[in-house]
Amino acid sequence: MIKNISNLGDAALYCDFGKEVNKETNSKVVKYFKDIKEKNIQGIINLAPSYNKLIISFDLRMTNFKAIKKEIENLEVNETSNQISKKIEIPVCCEGSFSLDIERLEKKLSFKRDKIYENFFDKEYFCYMTGFIAGMPFLGDLDKTMRANRLETPRVKVPKGSVGLTEQFANIYTFESPGGWNIIGNTPVRIFDNLKDKNPNLISPGDTVVFNQISVEDYKNYNE
Amino acid sequence: MNSFEIIRAGINTTFQDNGRNDLYHIGIPFSGAMDKRNYFLANSLIGNETDKPVIEFAYQGPLIKYIGDKISFVITGDVIFKLIKKKSVIEGNCYESYTIEDGDQIDIVSTNKSVYGYLAISAEFDLKSQWGSYSINTKASIGSNNGKKLQNNQKIDILNINSNQVKKKINYINTRIEKIRVIKGTNFDYFSDEGKKIFFDKEFTVSKLSDRMGMRLEGPKIKNIVETNIRSEGLIKGVIQIPADGNPIIMLSDHGTIGGYPKIGVVISADYDKLVQLSPGSKIKFQEIELSDAETLFKLYEMETQNLISQFK
Numbered sequence: 151m152i153k154n155i156s157n158l159g160d161a162a163l164y165c166d167f168g169k170e171v172n173k174e175t176n177s178k179v180v181k182y183f184k185d186i187k188e189k190n191i192q193g194i195i196n197l198a199p200s201y202n203k204l205i206i207s208f209d210l211r212m213t214n215f216k217a218i219k220k221e222i223e224n225l226e227v228n229e230t231s232n233q234i235s236k237k238i239e240i241p242v243c244c245e246g247s248f249s250l251d252i253e254r255l256e257k258k259l260s261f262k263r264d265k266i267y268e269n270f271f272d273k274e275y276f277c278y279m280t281g282f283i284a285g286m287p288f289l290g291d292l293d294k295t296m297r298a299n300r301l302e303t304p305r306v307k308v309p310k311g312s313v314g315l316t317e318q319f320a321n322i323y324t325f326e327s328p329g330g331w332n333i334i335g336n337t338p339v340r341i342f343d344n345l346k347d348k349n350p351n352l353i354s355p356g357d358t359v360v361f362n363q364i365s366v367e368d369y370k371n372y373n374e
Numbered sequence: 375m376n377s378f379e380i381i382r383a384g385i386n387t388t389f390q391d392n393g394r395n396d397l398y399h400i401g402i403p404f405s406g407a408m409d410k411r412n413y414f415l416a417n418s419l420i421g422n423e424t425d426k427p428v429i430e431f432a433y434q435g436p437l438i439k440y441i442g443d444k445i446s447f448v449i450t451g452d453v454i455f456k457l458i459k460k461k462s463v464i465e466g467n468c469y470e471s472y473t474i475e476d477g478d479q480i481d482i483v484s485t486n487k488s489v490y491g492y493l494a495i496s497a498e499f500d501l502k503s504q505w506g507s508y509s510i511n512t513k514a515s516i517g518s519n520n521g522k523k524l525q526n527n528q529k530i531d532i533l534n535i536n537s538n539q540v541k542k543k544i545n546y547i548n549t550r551i552e553k554i555r556v557i558k559g560t561n562f563d564y565f566s567d568e569g570k571k572i573f574f575d576k577e578f579t580v581s582k583l584s585d586r587m588g589m590r591l592e593g594p595k596i597k598n599i600v601e602t603n604i605r606s607e608g609l610i611k612g613v614i615q616i617p618a619d620g621n622p623i624i625m626l627s628d629h630g631t632i633g634g635y636p637k638i639g640v641v642i643s644a645d646y647d648k649l650v651q652l653s654p655g656s657k658i659k660f661q662e663i664e665l666s667d668a669e670t671l672f673k674l675y676e677m678e679t680q681n682l683i684s685q686f687k
Contacts, residue, residue: 156560157557157665158559158560158610158613158637158640159557159610159612159613159640159641159642159643159668160557160640160642160643160665160668160669160672161610161643162610162640164560171605183399187396187399195395195396195404196395196396196397196398196404196610197396197398197399198398198399198607198608198609198610198631198632199399199608200605200606200607200608200632201605201606201607202605202607203605203607203608204608205398205607205608205609205610207398207610210643210669210672211676214669215665215669279399279606279632280399280400280401281398281399281400281401281608281630281631281632282401282606282630282631282632282633283401283513283514283630284400284401284402284514284516285400285401286401288606288632324401325514325515327513342400342401342514344504344514344515344516344521347505350400351400351401354400355399
């Protein structure tokens with residue numbers, strides 16, 4: 151059951167799953183998200199899951215806050231059931247011009263670059279949510295020693311495929327976009343494919359991601 | 375083949391319809407026509423189903439040459455346009471349908487003290503939809519026209535001309551909104567008492583840095599006393615975020631789906647169409663309103679729209 155439901159404006163429910171951002175809280179969010187999506191509840195037109203929130207947009211022509219709130223409150227979701235999730239390997243090249251912010255990270259984290267890469271590639275990441283721009287995954291958690299703030303002045307253009315770090319998360323720029331994350335490499339994999347009819351995004355909330363370091367040569371050959 | 379030749383594309387000319395549902399979770403917003411009432415009116419005036427794709431333009435619109443058999447078109451919004459025929463030039467009126475023949479041109483000069491206008495035709499544009507909608511989201515390159523805005527010298531084919539073309543016209547004036555009504559946001563208490571007072575008492579100015587994604591406001595700064603960032607979470611259109619610099623940003627139809635700035639308020643659904651029509655330099659004031667009143671106001675606004683539409687059925 152979701153204890154804390156309020157309204158966000160007149161056409162959305164704001165469901166709060168608690169302050170903590172961890173896998174457990176997020177898994178709950180994702181479970182509710184999938185369940186509500188499957189149920190096709192009349193009037194609900196969009197769902198936005200995030201670390202610890204779920205925003206449910208509805209069509210004010212068809213329903214209203216009170217009715218949808220009641221429906222969601224009475225929803226039975228098996229919070230302990232196992233979710234179907236994928237494990238995805240993402241090759242990343244960290245050579246030269248791809249690793250835009252490695253010097254900044256060396257200073258901020260007080261590690262040499264080899265150690266930064268080692269720490270980064272050594273982990274499995276959990277996808278908390280996708281969004282901001284289409285298909286962008288928010289992946290956690292970086293070790294405490296690997297956490298850096300956003301750039302003071304965000305870039306106007308971050309290249310497509312850039313892999314960035316900020317605070318406890320890593321993300322991937324699915325297309326060229328403004329952004330302020332610390333870029334450590336670039337992936338040749340298409341994370342968001344706008345030509346795919348179904349599942350245009352490669353990584354979904356609840357999935358596990360492993361990054362593999364590749365050479366410039368492998369990077370160049372990847373799509374051939 | 376009938377077609378539109380786009381001689382001049384205009385500033386931001388796209389195809390839009392009712393929008394795209396159910397993809398927030400992968401980062402794709404609703405999009406769709408910014409001003410829904412004028413979108414619905416354009417389609418219904420020309421005898422189309424109300425959810426058909428139309429051409430949306432902002433500020434300067436397109437100059438279009440028509441090639442083909444006779445069709446009708448209508449323009450809605452507050453728009454200055456000309457119909458250039460072989461022997462005459464007609465100053466066009468919004469909310470009035472006109473017929474065009476082979477070689478005629480529609481010159482959409484500009485919107486008048488507003489931002490968006492709509493062009494609908496008594497036929498179908500030859501377009502491909504994506505994920506349930508023709509709406510173009512240029513940022514993610516999705517929707518019809520390969521997700522791109524219309525380009526100079528582009529050609530758009532036109533199919534299925536509706537043979538039943540009756541001249542239609544209504545007198546409708548787009549009123550300018552004085553006060554934008556707002557429901558308190560989920561982080562309302564992040565702001566100082568003075569900040570909250572400023573938000574509801576003072577005037578703000580619409581900045582030039584406004585587009586289909588968001589509207590930035592300038593004016594007195596609103597001071598945050600708790601935390602200038604929140605955990606990134608979902609957004610919806612109409613949300614007013616206040617970043618660290620204290621200047622409000624209102625999320626519009628093509629907004630990023632996730633944001634990390636505190637939400638001071640949300641514009642009510644009934645005022646959204648009027649909000650998006652405020653051009654840079656316009657003054658705007660906010661007024662607090664309760665949820666139940668916002669719901670009633672939306673019902674009234676919808677009824678008004680439906681009444682207008684039912685006039686031409």
